[in-house]
Amino acid sequence: xxxxxxxxTGQSSARLMIRRFRRHRLAVVGLVVVVLMVLMxxxxxxxxxxxxxxxxxxFESSPSGEHLLGTDSVGRDVLSRLIYGxxxxxxxxxxxxxxxxxxxxxxxxxxxxxGGWVDQVLMRITDVFMSFPxxxxxLILVSVLGPSLLTIIVVIxxxxxxxxxxxxxxxxxxxxxxDYVQAAVALGYRTPRILFRHILPNALSPIVVNATxxxxxxxxxxxxxxxxxxxxxxxxxxxxxxxxxAQSITVLSSQPWIWIPPGLMILLAVLAINFVxxxxxxxxxxxxxx
Amino acid sequence: MSVTxxxxxxxxxxxxxxxxxxxxxxxxITPVDGVGFTVAAGETLCLVGESGSGxxxxxxxxxxxxxxxxxxxxxxxxxxxxxxxxLPEPELRRIRxxxxxMIFQEPMTSLNPVLTIGDQLAETMILHLGLTKAEARQxxxxxxxxxxxxxxxxxxxxxxxxxxxxxxxxxxxxxxxxCRPKLIIADEPTTALDVTIQAQILRLMRELSAETxxxxxxxxxxxxxxxxxxxxxxxxxxxxxxxxTDVYTLFDQPKHPYTVALLRSIPHITTPxxxxxxxxxxxxxxxxxxxxxxxxxxxxxxxMDRCTTELPALRPLGEGEGTxxxxxxxxxxxxxxxxx
Numbered sequence: 001x002x003x004x005x006x007x008x009t010g011q012s013s014a015r016l017m018i019r020r021f022r023r024h025r026l027a028v029v030g031l032v033v034v035v036l037m038v039l040m041x042x043x044x045x046x047x048x049x050x051x052x053x054x055x056x057x058x059f060e061s062s063p064s065g066e067h068l069l070g071t072d073s074v075g076r077d078v079l080s081r082l083i084y085g086x087x088x089x090x091x092x093x094x095x096x097x098x099x100x101x102x103x104x105x106x107x108x109x110x111x112x113x114x115g116g117w118v119d120q121v122l123m124r125i126t127d128v129f130m131s132f133p134x135x136x137x138x139l140i141l142v143s144v145l146g147p148s149l150l151t152i153i154v155v156i157x158x159x160x161x162x163x164x165x166x167x168x169x170x171x172x173x174x175x176x177x178x179d180y181v182q183a184a185v186a187l188g189y190r191t192p193r194i195l196f197r198h199i200l201p202n203a204l205s206p207i208v209v210n211a212t213x214x215x216x217x218x219x220x221x222x223x224x225x226x227x228x229x230x231x232x233x234x235x236x237x238x239x240x241x242x243x244x245x246a247q248s249i250t251v252l253s254s255q256p257w258i259w260i261p262p263g264l265m266i267l268l269a270v271l272a273i274n275f276v277x278x279x280x281x282x283x284x285x286x287x288x289x290x
Numbered sequence: 291m292s293v294t295x296x297x298x299x300x301x302x303x304x305x306x307x308x309x310x311x312x313x314x315x316x317x318x319i320t321p322v323d324g325v326g327f328t329v330a331a332g333e334t335l336c337l338v339g340e341s342g343s344g345x346x347x348x349x350x351x352x353x354x355x356x357x358x359x360x361x362x363x364x365x366x367x368x369x370x371x372x373x374x375x376x377l378p379e380p381e382l383r384r385i386r387x388x389x390x391x392m393i394f395q396e397p398m399t400s401l402n403p404v405l406t407i408g409d410q411l412a413e414t415m416i417l418h419l420g421l422t423k424a425e426a427r428q429x430x431x432x433x434x435x436x437x438x439x440x441x442x443x444x445x446x447x448x449x450x451x452x453x454x455x456x457x458x459x460x461x462x463x464x465x466x467x468x469c470r471p472k473l474i475i476a477d478e479p480t481t482a483l484d485v486t487i488q489a490q491i492l493r494l495m496r497e498l499s500a501e502t503x504x505x506x507x508x509x510x511x512x513x514x515x516x517x518x519x520x521x522x523x524x525x526x527x528x529x530x531x532x533x534x535t536d537v538y539t540l541f542d543q544p545k546h547p548y549t550v551a552l553l554r555s556i557p558h559i560t561t562p563x564x565x566x567x568x569x570x571x572x573x574x575x576x577x578x579x580x581x582x583x584x585x586x587x588x589x590x591x592x593x594m595d596r597c598t599t600e601l602p603a604l605r606p607l608g609e610g611e612g613t614x615x616x617x618x619x620x621x622x623x624x625x626x627x628x629x630x
Binding site for chain 1: 358382384385387388399401413417462465
């Protein structure tokens, strides 16, 4: 089934898409940044100069040859923590999006294809989920379930699917009336095959674009939660909880090396991913013209 | 309602008294109400009629492909001794695309844009015939060659947007033939194509059905296509078959006033340049306001009192031969005109 989720686009249309994407300068830069960040996360043990949790004697020391970005208020190497923090952001971003895309796609397919009461029920549930004060519910759920990386992924994933659900439902509604879906039914194909092989690949572009922006949003959410102490728990490093050191006035005013780098990393990651999303949207838009 | 058409040993499909109802906002409508015909193995039956006469709905009813608000309320669709009208969905699925295949009107949109031609052809054969991927691909290439697609070995990996309408319709024909069906239902397969391509596709379909022995139900509104393709013809009007016979009899000795009028309204090569065609006065009745009695009576030059009160049945003419059936009060059982 997961194999089917991949776009089975032809050489020609895929090549066309890549050409359009490459014309989008910012998107290409964004993609490079994203790739670098993913590499940084994956290769963190090799790249980090120190163990991110090792406590040195000198705390709150400013950047020096020994600690390129200085040490934090406990005496840990900021650069090492920054590099390890990428792991958290990347896994939350990708993990949460995978969870909610799977939920949203399944529900959207069912609602759009079957219509009638199935659609009614699923869409009313969607409405309910969309009317939650999002951040509050996440805060409450995280505090009930206990803050951890996995909790954040699951909670964001479980709450953020309505957008994708509606998107997919809308696409399915228009695609299911198409001649080739009628033809697939007339060829004796079963409903799951029609849904996943004949309808879903044709609805993929908006899903991919939406999911890309979703990664950026999930990263922001994780940072916010960690900043509030409801996210990834120290000593594990995340950009959000590194940023929370800025809650202290002394750190904020006189030790910028502790909080500016993680802040910049969040900004950079979110910006880069959003540029990629823009590029994908522009290059995929007219793909179905074929 | 109608007399059961004769069953011969070679009868493949026998549709009898078919009635299909749709629920709409304005109440129930029955776009098909009294459709009966037989198709013998290897034979081509043309279902001919105006738009809205129920041709396509009849075809979809046979395949069990009615939309959610439609259902067969009366009649039977006997295919190889099985009544398709009462068959549960999983069993219908096994027949669709396998024993009965369909070709649609719009070749431009009937192929999935994201799958290659080969994938789409192979999928059917893997599903219904249990071929392996490699076997299916090999056969897909053979089928593409058979329907006259040049460079079949390359086209098999192309996406549909690379092909013209005529080529795509050839692919659809290849797909319909892929599982060696006993019956192909072609719903106006050439309407969307320009005339020269139309002729090519018709010739291809005729050749292939002769070669494979596949029976065909060919839906069309074009009497020229009927003359070209049909062994037998069923003429439909307002959801009913009004006349069924072999193609020669239809053109030489049409019986139903509607058929007669239809044939008069088409230009003929011998028609003198100054002559006007004879149109049929009035228009097709709305399905929501069908006239009582005979549905054609308001436009019929021969309408009698009886036509207003009683709906004629589709009755075989002649001495039980049953090769020519008409739904009209003008004829008695022997096919002679009733004196008015």
